[in-house]
Amino acid sequence: MSCPEVTAEAVRVLKLISSKTDLNLDLASHDFGGAGIDNHGVPLPDSTLDACKSADAVLLGAVGGPKWGVGPVRPEQGLLKLRKELGLYANIRPANFASESLLAHSPLKPEIAKGTDIIVVRELIGGIYTATYSIPEIERITRVAAQCALAVDPPLAVHSVDKANVLATSRLWRKTVTALMEKEYPQLALDHHLVDSAAMLMVANPRKLNGVLVTENLFGDILSDESSVIPGSLGLLPSASLAGAPDANAIVMGLYEPYVSMLILHSRNKRLTANCPLFPSSIHGSAPDIAGKGFANPIGTILSAAMMLRYSLGKADAAELIERAVEKVLDGADKGGFDFRTRDLGGQRNTSEVGDKVLEVL
Amino acid sequence: MSCPEVTAEAVRVLKLISSKTDLNLDLASHDFGGAGIDNHGVPLPDSTLDACKSADAVLLGAVGGPKWGVGPVRPEQGLLKLRKELGLYANIRPANFASESLLAHSPLKPEIAKGTDIIVVRELIGGIYTATYSIPEIERITRVAAQCALAVDPPLAVHSVDKANVLATSRLWRKTVTALMEKEYPQLALDHHLVDSAAMLMVANPRKLNGVLVTENLFGDILSDESSVIPGSLGLLPSASLAGAPDANAIVMGLYEPYVSMLILHSRNKRLTANCPLFPSSIHGSAPDIAGKGFANPIGTILSAAMMLRYSLGKADAAELIERAVEKVLDGADKGGFDFRTRDLGGQRNTSEVGDKVLEVL
Numbered sequence: 001m002s003c004p005e006v007t008a009e010a011v012r013v014l015k016l017i018s019s020k021t022d023l024n025l026d027l028a029s030h031d032f033g034g035a036g037i038d039n040h041g042v043p044l045p046d047s048t049l050d051a052c053k054s055a056d057a058v059l060l061g062a063v064g065g066p067k068w069g070v071g072p073v074r075p076e077q078g079l080l081k082l083r084k085e086l087g088l089y090a091n092i093r094p095a096n097f098a099s100e101s102l103l104a105h106s107p108l109k110p111e112i113a114k115g116t117d118i119i120v121v122r123e124l125i126g127g128i129y130t131a132t133y134s135i136p137e138i139e140r141i142t143r144v145a146a147q148c149a150l151a152v153d154p155p156l157a158v159h160s161v162d163k164a165n166v167l168a169t170s171r172l173w174r175k176t177v178t179a180l181m182e183k184e185y186p187q188l189a190l191d192h193h194l195v196d197s198a199a200m201l202m203v204a205n206p207r208k209l210n211g212v213l214v215t216e217n218l219f220g221d222i223l224s225d226e227s228s229v230i231p232g233s234l235g236l237l238p239s240a241s242l243a244g245a246p247d248a249n250a251i252v253m254g255l256y257e258p259y260v261s262m263l264i265l266h267s268r269n270k271r272l273t274a275n276c277p278l279f280p281s282s283i284h285g286s287a288p289d290i291a292g293k294g295f296a297n298p299i300g301t302i303l304s305a306a307m308m309l310r311y312s313l314g315k316a317d318a319a320e321l322i323e324r325a326v327e328k329v330l331d332g333a334d335k336g337g338f339d340f341r342t343r344d345l346g347g348q349r350n351t352s353e354v355g356d357k358v359l360e361v362l
Numbered sequence: 363m364s365c366p367e368v369t370a371e372a373v374r375v376l377k378l379i380s381s382k383t384d385l386n387l388d389l390a391s392h393d394f395g396g397a398g399i400d401n402h403g404v405p406l407p408d409s410t411l412d413a414c415k416s417a418d419a420v421l422l423g424a425v426g427g428p429k430w431g432v433g434p435v436r437p438e439q440g441l442l443k444l445r446k447e448l449g450l451y452a453n454i455r456p457a458n459f460a461s462e463s464l465l466a467h468s469p470l471k472p473e474i475a476k477g478t479d480i481i482v483v484r485e486l487i488g489g490i491y492t493a494t495y496s497i498p499e500i501e502r503i504t505r506v507a508a509q510c511a512l513a514v515d516p517p518l519a520v521h522s523v524d525k526a527n528v529l530a531t532s533r534l535w536r537k538t539v540t541a542l543m544e545k546e547y548p549q550l551a552l553d554h555h556l557v558d559s560a561a562m563l564m565v566a567n568p569r570k571l572n573g574v575l576v577t578e579n580l581f582g583d584i585l586s587d588e589s590s591v592i593p594g595s596l597g598l599l600p601s602a603s604l605a606g607a608p609d610a611n612a613i614v615m616g617l618y619e620p621y622v623s624m625l626i627l628h629s630r631n632k633r634l635t636a637n638c639p640l641f642p643s644s645i646h647g648s649a650p651d652i653a654g655k656g657f658a659n660p661i662g663t664i665l666s667a668a669m670m671l672r673y674s675l676g677k678a679d680a681a682e683l684i685e686r687a688v689e690k691v692l693d694g695a696d697k698g699g700f701d702f703r704t705r706d707l708g709g710q711r712n713t714s715e716v717g718d719k720v721l722e723v724l
């Protein structure tokens with residue numbers, strides 16, 4: 001947990017929840033990414049890997065920063081290795097409006113953005129990143145997508161994204177997804193999009209992709225990042241990386257992190273950071289690295305902790321409590337009440353003030 | 363030329379231009395894509411390939427349609443083969459607002475979209491599509507990007523996009539681009555973006571990518587499609603695929619086509635077409651294939667013809683005349699005058715009415 005302040009807020013939330021329920025939390029903090037390099041010379045020290053392996057779940061702070069960006073040992077190598085070692089093949093990244101108040105912050109027109117509700121399910125340890133896919137690898141990620149679609153009533157549609165008109169591996173992907181869905185989930189609606197079309201549609205008419213969007217590693221990397229800016233404010237969205245399909249009756253090992261860590265990772269590209277604040281209304285030429293400054297928004301991490309309760313700790317009720325509390329806090333901005341915007345989002349709040357508010361509502 | 367009506371309008375424009383200048387046009391029409399399959403059994407008949415090889419330039423209508431989508435012989439195979447056979451390694455896709463009146467049609471908020479002016483330069487015959495890159499392949503596409511940047515005064519910034527934190531081929535890309543730019547174009551500004559960051563930024567703050575965005579084949583496929591929806595109306599943007607770097611003093615072989623052909627190609631995915639009109643305000647459950655119905659917008663093709671005059675026929679002045687005429691036509695919508703929107707864009711116009719207007723202004 002190397003982005004101390006946002007993680008600290010999520011931990012406060014988890015502690016409050018455990019004090020009110022039968023949840024017994026045993027929390028430990030370990031060096032990873034940039035902190036791993038500084039203190040152990042590698043982004044994923046053995047002691048951290050061992051601790052993760054024996055844990056029920058991992059909550060990740062930001063893992064990088066411009067400081068470590070250029071060397072041969074890079075923080076993201078730790079992330080790639082951790083995913084592989086823990087078998088975290090299923091990355092779940094929802095992009096939706098936790099509150100309508102966020103419409104004001106979307107780069108899209110409200111009538112285009114409104115109601116966007118896409119769960120990106122990205123295969124996380126194979127694909128173009130390494131080489132290609134085997135049929136079982138495609139089948140298991142398809143099952144994850146199907147389980148996500150079935151988690152709500154009525155079930156969601158499943159959109160599979162590939163580049164089957166050009167790539168052989170995409171043709172295998174499409175064939176395998178289609179066959180498995182017909183055999184095991186005939187009740188679910190399934191369609192196929194080409195990745196370039198999907199990238200267009202995500203901007204032009206994102207509601208058309210509402211439901212579960214399942215895709216391979218590289219396409220998922222691009223499309224989930226693209227989808228994450230629709231709800232307007234980076235740092236407010238959670239993500240989960242799972243070692244199995246989510247299931248109401250089972251518990252899976254998972255790693256949980258907010259989207260904002262991606263931003264910090266990428267800021268290792270100096271020019272990007274220095275010249276390209278992601279949102280015109282934010283950062284305003286301030287220091288590129290927002291971690292450690294006390295003004296990063298903790299909501300993405302708090303929502304990631306909620307996902308952790310749901311998928312890895314069997315506490316769906318507690319997860320919902322947190323999600324509803326966050327929704328109320330975000331709604332406040334709309335109704336002239338509490339403004340959740342931290343300084344990284346162009347607002348005035350500190351990290352802990354937002355955490356305080358979530359705790360208060362809880 | 364298998365989307366007869368939009369191509370017909372571009373041909374009318376070209377004929378008018380040649381009647382007024384010393385340009386001598388020798389035009390011939392050949393079957394390709396769907397028409398190739400119907401009439402010759404293959405998407406790129408030998409006769410068409412031979413004609414293209416001996417031509418100075420190729421103007422492409424739409425190449426596909428749902429009719430040919432599912433068979434083993436697919437229209438896009440013809441496109442991939444044609445690119446390869448003609449050595450068209452440089453795809454140039456500008457995404458900008460030909461007129462401020464288009465801001466009303468953008469899915470992005472006006473304050474986000476306004477002033478977006480990105481020229482995507484996509485490597486078109488190598489990369490993840492086939493295998494990987496050689497250094498000379500990366501160098502020549504970098505030169506194309508640099509020439510595009512130098513074509514205006516002051517020159518544009520060059521943004522190179524890769525996934526160097528994960529892919530070895532991207533690390534070669536970044537190294538090669540950096541070295542070549544330092545050696546041959548030290549006067550140009552260069553920065554690097556990761557593809558996932560670029561996909562975000564394109565939506566969140568596209569002006570930050572203003573200039574020339576150079577990238578490999580697959581990333582370019584995705585990012586250029588994403589960029590093409592920012593100016594709001596598909597079918598209004600041109601593209602060029604070149605066999606060399608554009609140069610004021612030289613002429614290069616090129617293939618020119620509007621973006622809308624992509625849309626028609628992708629419509630072979632039946633569900634996508636039936637259920638997913640790209641723009642909420644357009645198509646409205648009408649027939650999925652817009653080609654051949656007389657209501658596709660010809661502006662993308664007319665602007666493609668202008669690019670052809672500039673890059674392949676050495677007539678930059680004539681190209682500018684056309685571009686200014688189109689701008690005036692598009693401006694009309696703003697000023698309560700002529701509305702350029704054809705039925706595919708949610709308007710009332712037919713293809714030929716828009717062509718008439720461009721000719722009138724010319």
Ligand SMILES: CC(C)[C@H](C(=O)O)[C@@H](O)C(=O)O
Nearest residue numbers: 076079221262265527528558
């Ligand atoms: C840091 C990088 C390796 C990582 C990825 O590409 O998977 C990141 O971009 C992400 O999306 O989690």
Ligand SMILES: CC(C)[C@H](C(=O)O)[C@@H](O)C(=O)O
Nearest residue numbers: 165166196438441583624627
């Ligand atoms: C049809 C297809 C092969 C093509 C591509 O992927 O290059 C298209 O999507 C494009 O962008 O020109």
